[in-house]
Amino acid sequence: MHSVGHHNLPSYALLRSFECAARHESFTQAAEELHLTQSAVSRQVKELEDIMGATLFRRVGRRVVLTEGGRRFAADLAIDLENLKQSV
Numbered sequence: 001m002h003s004v005g006h007h008n009l010p011s012y013a014l015l016r017s018f019e020c021a022a023r024h025e026s027f028t029q030a031a032e033e034l035h036l037t038q039s040a041v042s043r044q045v046k047e048l049e050d051i052m053g054a055t056l057f058r059r060v061g062r063r064v065v066l067t068e069g070g071r072r073f074a075a076d077l078a079i080d081l082e083n084l085k086q087s088v
Contacts, residue, residue, distance in 0.1 A: 008051055010047075010048050010051050010052070013044060014044050014045075014047055014048040014051070015048070015077060015081070016034065016081075017030060017034060017036070017040075017041045017044040017045060017048075018044070018045055018048050018056065018073075018074070018077070019074065019077050019078060019081060020033055020034055020041075021041055021045055021057070021064065022056075022057075022066055022070065022071075022074035022077075023074075023078075025063070025064060025065065025066065026063075026064065027041045027042050027045070027064060045057065052073075054067075054069050054070075054073075055067055055069070055070070056069065056070035056073060056074075057070055
């Protein structure tokens with residue numbers, strides 16, 4: 001993963017889609033929870049991967065599996081999102 005400049009920070013929507021997909025290890029279940037289509041979640045995760053310059057999920061047939069980098073990012077992001085919820 002490369003450093004992301006503040007002018008190219010990912011949106012909350014991208015981060016939320018990734019967090020939800022990571023938690024479920026499923027774009028379909030994330031889409032259901034977020035009231036989006038599966039393709040919208042997939043596109044948002046791909047956009048986040050492009051911004052970060054890293055593959056966060058391995059696509060295995062119809063399944064998605066977090067990469068090691070994706071697992072680390074998901075753990076950090078879960079803490080950050082919880083802190084954000086607590087502060088508002």
